[in-house]
Amino acid sequence: MSAPVALPRWADVVVLPLVNLAMALLVAGAVVAMIGQDPGQVLSLMIRGAFGSARGFSYTLYYTTTFIFTGLAVAVAAHGGLFNIGAEGQATLGGLGAGLVALWLAETLPAAVVLPLMLVASAAFGAAWALVPAYLQAYRGSHIVITTIMFNFIAYTLLVYLLVNVLKAPGSMSVESAPFAEAAFLPTLHEALARIGIEWPSSPLNLSFILALIATAAVYLYLWRTRAGYRLRTVGSSAGVAEYAGIRPAHQMMIAMAISGALAGMVGMNEIAGVNRRLLLDFVAGAGFTGIAVAMMGRNHPAGILVASLLFGALFQGGAEVGFEMPSFSRDMVVTLQGFVILFSGAMAYVLAPALSRLIHGIPGIGKRGTA
């Protein structure tokens, strides 16, 4: 037993994540150097790739959008004391919901009707997919970590089945649906800006980014300003206290998972309605799991998740750029880099906290300020 870690809030929220990020970059840099590349060049390429041009930045924000949704999904569940590992599957179902509406209605109805319906469907499908494990946890005691993991596989298999057997376009060889009619296209940023006469380089960034920002604000309001959020956080902190207060924990778990699943499902709006514009396999591409790291790094707070999503978005876009510019720097190295950031910022988020605490309390005049 050593002295307990007590970090002032500002250090916990700002300094520690930065230190973790620096550590990740340091270790990643060492690996890059080991394979004979220049870490400085890689880093500068990454930063330039992610933020250096309007096009690169748009790509970064496109990745960010998906991570915001999955990060918020994990965070809402976490505030209810639940570890939702199923954002991947819920996002898959969300895409399916959006896709089904698009295939069914977009030929006949205008975009003003189809797009809201797709949004509702993506959220509803994601929520429904999350509610099954939630029910099993709340009323039957099946552990939600296990069930949500399993539901990821089931979601994937379901999508494969539907695409191969039901939705595949006639005469096509690839496992994907027919392209949607135009009414189901969520406008990309450059399309939207072109309509009001502003030129913007083409990128997958679409209006679901705004949706993500609205969702972030809504999650904040829900958790800290509403009675429902208050009750959810009570349950998440202690089921015993909740019972005493007349709050039914099972009920709140269902609500939390429904919201969590709905948020994850909205990934479908970004990837299916905004970018691919047809239903296909693997469009979530691990974002559900990255969402766990995003939520951890963002301390389950919407503002933190926004920042963490931007970081991971930059990492994905910058990494892709590095792979493009330096052919000897393989795709696997990019994944390795991302892995280090997830490792240090997510899994090992508090490993460096004791050292940082000693450092801060060692400097006279700083340590005192935080706890006041």
Place this chain on the structure above:
Amino acid sequence: MNEHPAPVRAAPPIAVRMDGIHKRFGAVRANDDVTLAIASGTVHALVGENGAGKSTLMSVLYGMYAPNAGSIEVFGKPVQLRSTHDAIAAGIGMVHQHFMLVDTLTALENIMLGAEPHALLRRAERMVRPRLTELMESTGLRVALDARVGDLPVGDRQRLEILKVLFRGAKVLILDEPTAVLTPQETAHLFTVLSRLRDQGTTVILITHKLDEVMRLADRVTVMRGGRVVDERAVADTSAALLAEAMVGRKVNIGRPSGVEVAPGEVVLDARGLKVIDALGVTRLHGVDLALRARQIVGVAGVSGNGQSELLEVLSGLLVPQAGTLLLAGETFAPTRWLTPRTARRLRLAHVPEDRHARAMVLDFAAWESGVLGYEGLPVYSGGGFLRRRRMRGDTDAMMERFDVRPRAPELASGNFSGGNQQKLVLARELGQAPRVLIVGQPTRGVDIGAIEFIHGQLRVMREAGCAILLVSSELDEILTLADRVLVMNAGRITGERAIEACTEAELGMLMAATAHAEPAGAAA
């Protein structure tokens, strides 16, 4: 080594010397230049209100906190205590208020845990058993070594904890509130053992808030207040009243105010035949009958784990009994449709739970969030689904002022208040809704002496205002101080009922202890 046979008046050697200890937590000075010398082979009591710094000081001595300044000597040798391992190596052992035992292991396995002399458990047990038997013989701490800890009564668990510490070679024994969970009889036994250990040369440091125990057992006493030592003297030169005054810094009146008699009113809660069988099939309540009248405090005495917790939970709607009926405010409840906590609040039954942290407040929440817990649905606190945060903050601030909750900081996390202040906040919340029935469990557990006086006063005010109060407490003194009628619970039954005038501590103690060991006492947790 250098232990003395008995407490010798002429300057026995010093076992522990702590010199100029400073320990800060942020801006709070938990220990402010504390100097303490404890003579070898004595019982030294450390008393003070909650937050006086005594637990912090002992945590420093046990290597759990590093002090910001100061030095420690153990048996004349300067030591650096960086961890509990260092402290144990220096011969210091601590028995915590909450037992650190694994319920599913046997007593012997618990003692060995972390100090196994051999990698093969069977061989280790063979090595440990004779040493333990010898230790039990010499100290009088007898425990059934092969019993599962989960099956042992609380008194045995405590002896086991002490045995565990002595087995690791402790020459200095720190006991943190050791009698909080014991019956008067078990306490007496513990004191016999401690006196014997002292006579054999062990140094005992006793952290407590029960001053009569200090007077009965200790040789010297140190009083702490606000992180400083305010008094230190031989027990022979002081009295409980003087110590109380030193602890609080003013005169305190704890005890029954004479003369004020209130005639009890009509029955407002009537429970009959309450029967509870827990998940393991153990019957916790065997058909308990209970009536609460307006303007009356009914005290329930008993050793923890004899059904009091279940009684509190059944009456407050947290637990549905297998059989029984409840009449409250004109509504009748049966197990098929039992009272819920929400209905209870609607019928103006307030509940102050015995375990604050597990029930009464969310430790991560700001005080103003915990300050409306359970009442957040009232129109004053939320409208249209949104919280009325200004109102919540304002009301919490008013509660904190009325109940003198310190620090008066509605934004501070509930978990950062001391136990007494947390309890005052919970009481302020529950009493603030003007309840007709008040169910209170252990209102002063872990609460310091100044706050006890205040809390007792508030409960009396509630009674005079016409409230019917059920008070469950493991502190017999508290029941004798507050109650108008006393029930004794034992093994899930009410085994005695007395008007307060007819109660004697000895008789209640006998009723409490009669068959107290017949059933495992795990339910209190």
